[in-house]
Amino acid sequence: MIDRPAFWIVTIALGAATYAIRLSFLAWSQSRTFSPRVKRLLDFVPVTVLPALIAPVIVFPAGSVDAVDPARILAALVALGVGLWTKNVIAVILSGIGALMLANSVLMPL
Amino acid sequence: MPSCPKTPDNFDAMIVNQTATLRAGTFATLPYQPAIIIFGLVSGAVMAEAGLTLFETLAMTVIVLGGASQLAAVQMLTEQTSVAVIVATCICINLRFGMYSAALAPWFSGMPARTRLFAAYVVHDQSFGVALARFQSREEDWRARMVFFLAAGGITALVWQLTTGIGHALGARIPDALPLDFAMPMIFIAMVVPFLKGRPKWLAAIVASGAALALRDLPLDLGLLAATGLGIAAGYWAEARA
Structure with missing residues (x-):
């Protein structure tokens, strides 16, 4: 059972902190500019955060700590290849899920 | 005025x-x-x-x-x-x-x-x-x-x-069949694709992914931040060297 005061304290504190995090650099840069070097560093944010977020989710499926799932890795690589080739978001999602279902049905009997 | x-x-x-x-x-x-x-x-x-x-x-x-x-x-x-x-x-x-x-x-x-x-x-x-x-x-x-x-x-x-x-x-009543938990990673793959241009970006992405896997047990989700930092450092280094 969730303790009600605890729930509201967490929600409000986390909400305020998360908003402050989101606002941080947008507010900071209101009257300041980033140096060229910092801008070059920031250019690497999307290519590092997004892969780092999903790599563990892909390789280690929910609920398992150490069991690597080769079908999911394979499907993710297929999706990445399709994405680089077609630049189409829907193609990425469908090919990834399709490849996973295919790989699971092929690998399952092994 | x-x-x-x-x-x-x-x-x-x-x-x-x-x-x-x-x-x-x-x-x-x-x-x-x-x-x-x-x-x-x-x-x-x-x-x-x-x-x-x-x-x-x-x-x-x-x-x-x-x-x-x-x-x-x-x-x-x-x-x-x-x-x-x-x-x-x-x-x-x-x-x-x-x-x-x-x-x-x-x-x-x-x-x-x-x-x-x-x-x-x-x-x-x-x-x-x-x-x-x-x-x-x-x-x-x-x-x-x-x-x-x-x-x-x-x-x-x-x-x-x-x-x-x-x-x-x-x-x-929501069915939990199908590899639905796989849809989320897919949209992140689709999002990252437009940014993967040039070797430094690829290197940064590979280093960040590898580090995120290696550091996934760090407490407080700090593995993500560490992996991102390492990826950025690797990419920046590769770009400066090129």
Whole structure:
């Protein structure tokens, strides 16, 4: 059972902190500019955060700590290849899920 | 003396353009919405199962607006974890929004402070990915970027909030078959593709992925931040050397 005061304290504190995090650099840069070097560093944010977020989710499926799932890795690589080739978001999602279902049905009997 | 800004001569054309930008921002997120909807439904069902009321679920979704951190918070609340630990852990999960804030900031140069207060609320994974890809691929002033960003971020936030509420109402009736938990990683792959240009970017992505796998057991979700830092360092080094 969730303790009600605890729930509201967490929600409000986390909400305020998360908003402050989101606002941080947008507010900071209101009257300041980033140096060229910092801008070059920031250019690497999307290519590092997004892969780092999903790599563990892909390789280690929910609920398992150490069991690597080769079908999911394979499907993710297929999706990445399709994405680089077609630049189409829907193609990425469908090919990834399709490849996973295919790989699971092929690998399952092994 | 500060004067009232004149209505530009091409005012009508600007309005038309902003409408087109508004539509572009909304449409850019459309391919991602099915995965967001699934994630929202499942999250709402999880929150219902944990014993939250519909009002509490919607309040949390509107106030926090961060799916992963909300699910972690609810999980820890049911385990009677101390409030301080829950908040600290979930803040760490959401620290990536600070990196998005920094990466977006240079593109919003000229944007007034009050507008930034609104834009900040919708800084999340999808708005960041979709908007930054757009900003890098075309010349626009901050107004057009703001319209695009608010449209992309707002529609995604709204869809996530509504589907979380629907998921709460449907509860256990949502089927948990199909590899649905795989849809979320797929949309991140689709989001990263436009940015993977040139060797330094690839190196950064590979280092960050490898480090995230190696460091995934670090407490407080700090593996993500460490992996990102290592990836950025590797990419920057490769670019400087080239």
